[in-house]
Amino acid sequence: MPEHAADSHAQPDHVVPVGTYVLVFLALMVGTAVTVAASYVDLGMWNTPVAMLIAVTKAGLVVSFFMHLKYSPRLYWIWLGAAVFFLAHLLLGTGADFLGHLFLNLGSPGT
Amino acid sequence: MSSPSETPVAVHHPALRHHFDTMATQKDSSLLGMWVFIAQEIMFFGGMLAAYAIYRNVYYDAFAAGSHHLDVKLGTVNTAVLICSSLTMALGVHAAALGKRKATVLFLLLTIALGSVFLGIKVVEYADKFHHDLVPGPRYSAEGLHGPHGEALTADTARHSELFFALYFGLTGLHALHMIIGVPIIAIMAWKAGHGRFGPGYYTPVEVTGLYWHFVDIVWIFLFPLLYLIPHHA
Numbered sequence A: 001m002p003e004h005a006a007d008s009h010a011q012p013d014h015v016v017p018v019g020t021y022v023l024v025f026l027a028l029m030v031g032t033a034v035t036v037a038a039s040y041v042d043l044g045m046w047n048t049p050v051a052m053l054i055a056v057t058k059a060g061l062v063v064s065f066f067m068h069l070k071y072s073p074r075l076y077w078i079w080l081g082a083a084v085f086f087l088a089h090l091l092l093g094t095g096a097d098f099l100g101h102l103f104l105n106l107g108s109p110g111t
Numbered sequence B: 001m002s003s004p005s006e007t008p009v010a011v012h013h014p015a016l017r018h019h020f021d022t023m024a025t026q027k028d029s030s031l032l033g034m035w036v037f038i039a040q041e042i043m044f045f046g047g048m049l050a051a052y053a054i055y056r057n058v059y060y061d062a063f064a065a066g067s068h069h070l071d072v073k074l075g076t077v078n079t080a081v082l083i084c085s086s087l088t089m090a091l092g093v094h095a096a097a098l099g100k101r102k103a104t105v106l107f108l109l110l111t112i113a114l115g116s117v118f119l120g121i122k123v124v125e126y127a128d129k130f131h132h133d134l135v136p137g138p139r140y141s142a143e144g145l146h147g148p149h150g151e152a153l154t155a156d157t158a159r160h161s162e163l164f165f166a167l168y169f170g171l172t173g174l175h176a177l178h179m180i181i182g183v184p185i186i187a188i189m190a191w192k193a194g195h196g197r198f199g200p201g202y203y204t205p206v207e208v209t210g211l212y213w214h215f216v217d218i219v220w221i222f223l224f225p226l227l228y229l230i231p232h233h234a
Helices: A018-039 A044-066 A074-103 B023-058 B060-069 B072-097 B101-131 B155-194 B204-228
Strands: none
Touching: A018 A044, A018 B072, A018 B204, A044 B072, A044 B204, A074 B023, B023 B060, B023 B155, B023 B204, B060 B155, B072 B101, B072 B204, B101 B155, B101 B204, B155 B204
Protein backbone atom coordinates (compact mmCIF):
# COMPACT_ATOMS: atom_id res chain seq x y z
CA MET A 1 0.00 0.00 0.00
CA PRO A 2 2.70 2.56 0.70
CA GLU A 3 4.40 1.87 -2.64
CA HIS A 4 3.15 4.47 -5.04
CA ALA A 5 4.01 5.18 -8.61
CA ALA A 6 4.55 8.83 -7.70
CA ASP A 7 7.83 7.84 -6.14
CA SER A 8 9.17 5.82 -9.00
CA HIS A 9 10.78 8.89 -10.53
CA ALA A 10 12.29 10.02 -7.23
CA GLN A 11 15.93 9.20 -6.53
CA PRO A 12 16.18 5.81 -4.87
CA ASP A 13 17.55 5.93 -1.33
CA HIS A 14 21.03 4.67 -0.79
CA VAL A 15 20.46 1.52 1.25
CA VAL A 16 23.50 0.68 3.35
CA PRO A 17 24.10 -3.09 3.47
CA VAL A 18 23.45 -4.79 6.83
CA GLY A 19 27.06 -6.05 6.84
CA THR A 20 28.30 -2.46 7.02
CA TYR A 21 26.13 -1.79 10.08
CA VAL A 22 27.45 -4.92 11.78
CA LEU A 23 31.07 -3.94 11.02
CA VAL A 24 30.51 -0.45 12.43
CA PHE A 25 28.87 -2.00 15.49
CA LEU A 26 31.88 -4.30 16.06
CA ALA A 27 34.28 -1.36 15.62
CA LEU A 28 32.30 0.62 18.24
CA MET A 29 32.47 -2.32 20.68
CA VAL A 30 36.22 -2.73 20.14
CA GLY A 31 36.64 1.03 20.57
CA THR A 32 34.82 0.85 23.91
CA ALA A 33 37.03 -2.02 25.10
CA VAL A 34 40.19 -0.17 24.02
CA THR A 35 38.99 2.99 25.81
CA VAL A 36 38.48 1.12 29.09
CA ALA A 37 41.77 -0.82 28.75
CA ALA A 38 43.75 2.33 27.92
CA SER A 39 42.39 4.08 31.00
CA TYR A 40 44.20 1.53 33.20
CA VAL A 41 47.55 2.21 31.50
CA ASP A 42 49.58 5.17 32.71
CA LEU A 43 50.10 7.29 29.60
CA GLY A 44 51.02 10.41 31.55
CA MET A 45 49.33 13.44 30.05
CA TRP A 46 48.15 11.40 27.06
CA ASN A 47 45.38 9.38 28.78
CA THR A 48 42.65 11.92 28.08
CA PRO A 49 43.77 12.80 24.51
CA VAL A 50 43.83 9.07 23.64
CA ALA A 51 40.34 8.54 25.14
CA MET A 52 39.01 11.55 23.21
CA LEU A 53 40.68 10.43 19.97
CA ILE A 54 38.91 7.05 20.25
CA ALA A 55 35.62 8.80 21.13
CA VAL A 56 35.90 11.10 18.10
CA THR A 57 36.62 8.09 15.87
CA LYS A 58 33.58 6.24 17.28
CA ALA A 59 31.40 9.34 16.83
CA GLY A 60 32.67 9.63 13.24
CA LEU A 61 31.62 6.03 12.54
CA VAL A 62 28.14 6.59 14.01
CA VAL A 63 27.67 9.85 12.08
CA SER A 64 28.97 8.46 8.77
CA PHE A 65 27.21 5.10 8.69
CA PHE A 66 24.40 4.86 11.28
CA MET A 67 23.33 8.44 10.52
CA HIS A 68 24.06 8.06 6.78
CA LEU A 69 26.00 11.32 6.58
CA LYS A 70 28.48 9.69 4.20
CA TYR A 71 25.64 9.28 1.70
CA SER A 72 23.85 12.56 2.48
CA PRO A 73 23.79 15.98 0.78
CA ARG A 74 26.73 18.28 1.63
CA LEU A 75 24.23 20.68 3.19
CA TYR A 76 23.88 18.38 6.22
CA TRP A 77 27.66 18.23 6.55
CA ILE A 78 27.78 22.03 6.72
CA TRP A 79 25.34 22.09 9.64
CA LEU A 80 27.25 19.46 11.58
CA GLY A 81 30.55 21.16 10.69
CA ALA A 82 29.23 24.53 11.91
CA ALA A 83 28.21 23.02 15.25
CA VAL A 84 31.58 21.28 15.70
CA PHE A 85 33.38 24.49 14.65
CA PHE A 86 31.60 26.60 17.26
CA LEU A 87 31.94 23.89 19.91
CA ALA A 88 35.70 23.92 19.25
CA HIS A 89 35.69 27.72 19.66
CA LEU A 90 33.79 27.39 22.93
CA LEU A 91 36.25 24.83 24.32
CA LEU A 92 39.43 26.40 22.90
CA GLY A 93 38.36 29.93 23.86
CA THR A 94 37.65 29.08 27.48
CA GLY A 95 40.70 26.77 27.50
CA ALA A 96 43.01 29.51 26.24
CA ASP A 97 41.70 31.87 28.92
CA PHE A 98 42.32 29.18 31.52
CA LEU A 99 45.85 28.49 30.29
CA GLY A 100 46.56 32.22 30.16
CA HIS A 101 45.74 32.51 33.83
CA LEU A 102 47.85 29.47 34.57
CA PHE A 103 51.03 30.36 32.66
CA LEU A 104 51.01 34.14 32.35
CA ASN A 105 50.55 34.82 36.05
CA LEU A 106 47.19 36.48 35.51
CA GLY A 107 46.03 35.17 38.87
CA SER A 108 44.70 31.80 39.89
CA PRO A 109 41.82 30.66 37.68
CA GLY A 110 40.27 28.71 40.54
CA THR A 111 39.60 31.42 43.04
CA MET B 1 7.69 -1.01 -7.28
CA SER B 2 5.59 -0.38 -10.39
CA SER B 3 1.93 -0.10 -9.50
CA PRO B 4 -0.91 -0.85 -11.94
CA SER B 5 -1.47 2.77 -12.92
CA GLU B 6 1.79 3.93 -14.48
CA THR B 7 1.00 7.65 -14.49
CA PRO B 8 3.67 9.04 -12.16
CA VAL B 9 2.68 12.70 -12.33
CA ALA B 10 -0.95 12.25 -11.54
CA VAL B 11 -0.55 9.80 -8.66
CA HIS B 12 0.08 11.54 -5.37
CA HIS B 13 1.69 9.87 -2.36
CA PRO B 14 -0.73 10.19 0.58
CA ALA B 15 2.12 11.30 2.87
CA LEU B 16 3.14 14.18 0.56
CA ARG B 17 2.20 17.52 2.13
CA HIS B 18 0.77 20.12 -0.25
CA HIS B 19 3.64 22.58 0.21
CA PHE B 20 6.22 20.14 -1.17
CA ASP B 21 6.61 19.32 -4.86
CA THR B 22 8.04 15.85 -4.43
CA MET B 23 8.57 13.22 -1.75
CA ALA B 24 12.33 13.69 -2.20
CA THR B 25 12.16 17.39 -1.38
CA GLN B 26 9.94 16.69 1.60
CA LYS B 27 12.35 14.07 2.92
CA ASP B 28 15.41 16.29 2.44
CA SER B 29 13.67 19.08 4.34
CA SER B 30 12.78 16.80 7.25
CA LEU B 31 16.28 15.39 7.53
CA LEU B 32 17.86 18.84 7.27
CA GLY B 33 15.56 20.02 10.05
CA MET B 34 16.80 17.20 12.26
CA TRP B 35 20.44 18.02 11.49
CA VAL B 36 19.81 21.66 12.42
CA PHE B 37 18.27 20.44 15.68
CA ILE B 38 21.31 18.21 16.30
CA ALA B 39 23.63 21.18 15.64
CA GLN B 40 21.70 23.04 18.35
CA GLU B 41 21.95 20.02 20.65
CA ILE B 42 25.75 19.93 20.24
CA MET B 43 25.92 23.51 21.50
CA PHE B 44 23.41 22.69 24.26
CA PHE B 45 25.60 19.90 25.65
CA GLY B 46 28.70 21.95 24.72
CA GLY B 47 28.05 24.58 27.37
CA MET B 48 28.13 22.03 30.17
CA LEU B 49 31.09 20.21 28.57
CA ALA B 50 33.06 23.49 28.58
CA ALA B 51 32.23 23.96 32.28
CA TYR B 52 33.36 20.38 32.87
CA ALA B 53 36.64 20.89 30.95
CA ILE B 54 37.57 23.97 32.95
CA TYR B 55 36.67 22.68 36.40
CA ARG B 56 38.29 19.31 35.75
CA ASN B 57 41.56 21.10 35.02
CA VAL B 58 41.27 23.42 38.02
CA TYR B 59 40.19 20.74 40.55
CA TYR B 60 41.82 17.69 38.96
CA ASP B 61 42.32 15.68 42.18
CA ALA B 62 38.71 16.20 43.23
CA PHE B 63 37.45 15.11 39.81
CA ALA B 64 39.69 12.02 39.80
CA ALA B 65 38.49 11.07 43.31
CA GLY B 66 34.84 11.52 42.29
CA SER B 67 35.35 9.62 39.04
CA HIS B 68 36.87 6.66 40.89
CA HIS B 69 33.71 6.27 42.91
CA LEU B 70 31.74 5.63 39.70
CA ASP B 71 31.28 2.00 38.69
CA VAL B 72 33.40 1.43 35.56
CA LYS B 73 31.79 -1.99 35.07
CA LEU B 74 28.26 -0.57 34.98
CA GLY B 75 29.44 2.31 32.81
CA THR B 76 31.06 -0.09 30.33
CA VAL B 77 27.99 -2.34 30.23
CA ASN B 78 25.78 0.69 29.63
CA THR B 79 28.05 1.89 26.82
CA ALA B 80 27.74 -1.54 25.17
CA VAL B 81 23.96 -1.56 25.70
CA LEU B 82 23.63 1.85 24.06
CA ILE B 83 25.82 0.83 21.10
CA CYS B 84 23.59 -2.27 20.68
CA SER B 85 20.52 -0.02 20.70
CA SER B 86 22.13 2.14 18.03
CA LEU B 87 22.65 -0.96 15.89
CA THR B 88 19.03 -2.11 16.33
CA MET B 89 17.87 1.45 15.50
CA ALA B 90 19.97 1.47 12.33
CA LEU B 91 18.58 -1.95 11.39
CA GLY B 92 15.05 -0.68 12.11
CA VAL B 93 15.51 2.22 9.68
CA HIS B 94 17.05 -0.23 7.22
CA ALA B 95 14.03 -2.56 7.49
CA ALA B 96 11.66 0.39 7.07
CA ALA B 97 13.51 1.49 3.92
CA LEU B 98 13.02 -2.00 2.48
CA GLY B 99 9.35 -2.06 3.48
CA LYS B 100 9.78 -4.95 5.92
CA ARG B 101 7.02 -4.17 8.36
CA LYS B 102 7.54 -6.91 10.95
CA ALA B 103 11.33 -6.45 11.04
CA THR B 104 10.88 -2.69 11.49
CA VAL B 105 8.60 -3.17 14.49
CA LEU B 106 10.88 -5.84 15.97
CA PHE B 107 14.03 -3.72 15.71
CA LEU B 108 12.28 -0.63 17.08
CA LEU B 109 10.95 -2.63 20.06
CA LEU B 110 14.47 -4.02 20.64
CA THR B 111 15.79 -0.46 20.63
CA ILE B 112 13.21 0.51 23.26
CA ALA B 113 14.14 -2.53 25.37
CA LEU B 114 17.87 -1.72 25.23
CA GLY B 115 17.21 1.96 25.96
CA SER B 116 15.17 0.89 29.00
CA VAL B 117 17.99 -1.37 30.21
CA PHE B 118 20.35 1.61 29.97
CA LEU B 119 17.97 3.79 32.00
CA GLY B 120 17.47 0.98 34.52
CA ILE B 121 21.22 0.69 35.11
CA LYS B 122 21.34 4.48 35.41
CA VAL B 123 18.72 4.26 38.18
CA VAL B 124 20.88 1.71 40.04
CA GLU B 125 23.89 4.03 39.73
CA TYR B 126 21.95 7.10 40.87
CA ALA B 127 20.56 5.15 43.85
CA ASP B 128 24.13 4.31 44.88
CA LYS B 129 25.06 8.01 44.83
CA PHE B 130 22.04 8.86 46.99
CA HIS B 131 22.96 6.02 49.34
CA HIS B 132 26.52 7.36 49.75
CA ASP B 133 25.41 11.00 50.13
CA LEU B 134 27.19 11.93 46.91
CA VAL B 135 24.31 14.00 45.56
CA PRO B 136 25.18 17.73 45.56
CA GLY B 137 23.18 19.59 48.17
CA PRO B 138 22.99 20.01 51.94
CA ARG B 139 23.49 16.27 52.59
CA TYR B 140 26.59 15.99 50.39
CA SER B 141 29.52 14.21 52.01
CA ALA B 142 32.85 13.27 50.43
CA GLU B 143 33.65 10.76 53.17
CA GLY B 144 33.33 7.85 50.74
CA LEU B 145 35.93 9.32 48.37
CA HIS B 146 39.65 8.58 48.44
CA GLY B 147 42.88 9.81 46.89
CA PRO B 148 45.14 7.75 44.56
CA HIS B 149 46.56 5.67 47.45
CA GLY B 150 43.34 5.24 49.44
CA GLU B 151 44.07 8.21 51.66
CA ALA B 152 41.36 10.63 52.83
CA LEU B 153 40.87 13.78 50.78
CA THR B 154 42.05 17.19 51.96
CA ALA B 155 39.26 19.55 53.02
CA ASP B 156 39.56 21.57 49.80
CA THR B 157 39.54 18.52 47.51
CA ALA B 158 36.57 17.09 49.43
CA ARG B 159 34.67 20.36 48.95
CA HIS B 160 35.48 20.56 45.24
CA SER B 161 34.43 16.94 44.62
CA GLU B 162 30.84 18.17 44.95
CA LEU B 163 31.40 20.05 41.70
CA PHE B 164 32.31 16.79 39.96
CA PHE B 165 29.05 15.21 41.07
CA ALA B 166 27.07 18.31 40.12
CA LEU B 167 28.45 17.98 36.57
CA TYR B 168 28.04 14.19 36.67
CA PHE B 169 24.34 14.51 37.48
CA GLY B 170 23.92 17.46 35.12
CA LEU B 171 25.52 15.76 32.11
CA THR B 172 24.17 12.23 32.65
CA GLY B 173 20.78 13.62 33.72
CA LEU B 174 20.48 15.70 30.55
CA HIS B 175 21.54 12.66 28.55
CA ALA B 176 19.03 10.41 30.34
CA LEU B 177 16.29 13.00 29.75
CA HIS B 178 17.01 12.75 26.02
CA MET B 179 16.56 8.98 26.22
CA ILE B 180 13.36 9.29 28.25
CA ILE B 181 12.03 11.53 25.47
CA GLY B 182 13.37 9.20 22.76
CA VAL B 183 11.76 5.98 24.02
CA PRO B 184 8.10 7.06 23.58
CA ILE B 185 8.94 8.58 20.19
CA ILE B 186 10.36 5.22 19.06
CA ALA B 187 7.25 3.54 20.52
CA ILE B 188 5.04 5.77 18.36
CA MET B 189 7.18 4.87 15.33
CA ALA B 190 6.83 1.15 16.14
CA TRP B 191 3.06 1.55 16.43
CA LYS B 192 2.85 3.42 13.12
CA ALA B 193 5.14 0.91 11.41
CA GLY B 194 2.97 -1.92 12.73
CA HIS B 195 -0.09 -0.24 11.23
CA GLY B 196 1.52 -0.02 7.81
CA ARG B 197 2.05 3.72 7.75
CA PHE B 198 5.53 3.39 6.25
CA GLY B 199 6.99 1.82 3.16
CA PRO B 200 9.99 2.20 0.86
CA GLY B 201 8.44 5.41 -0.52
CA TYR B 202 7.89 6.99 2.88
CA TYR B 203 9.66 6.19 6.15
CA THR B 204 11.14 9.61 6.93
CA PRO B 205 9.77 9.73 10.54
CA VAL B 206 11.62 6.49 11.35
CA GLU B 207 14.83 7.85 9.82
CA VAL B 208 14.54 11.19 11.67
CA THR B 209 13.93 9.34 14.95
CA GLY B 210 17.02 7.27 14.17
CA LEU B 211 19.14 10.41 13.75
CA TYR B 212 18.00 11.59 17.19
CA TRP B 213 18.75 8.24 18.84
CA HIS B 214 22.21 7.96 17.27
CA PHE B 215 23.02 11.48 18.42
CA VAL B 216 22.13 10.53 21.99
CA ASP B 217 24.46 7.53 21.61
CA ILE B 218 27.29 9.84 20.47
CA VAL B 219 26.82 12.06 23.53
CA TRP B 220 27.31 9.00 25.75
CA ILE B 221 30.41 7.94 23.77
CA PHE B 222 32.01 11.18 25.06
CA LEU B 223 30.45 11.21 28.54
CA PHE B 224 31.63 7.70 29.41
CA PRO B 225 35.42 8.28 29.27
CA LEU B 226 35.10 11.87 30.53
CA LEU B 227 33.16 10.95 33.68
CA TYR B 228 34.07 7.32 34.46
CA LEU B 229 37.68 7.03 33.38
CA ILE B 230 39.58 9.98 34.89
CA PRO B 231 43.05 8.65 35.83
CA HIS B 232 44.36 9.49 39.30
CA HIS B 233 47.73 10.74 38.13
CA ALA B 234 47.68 14.24 36.72
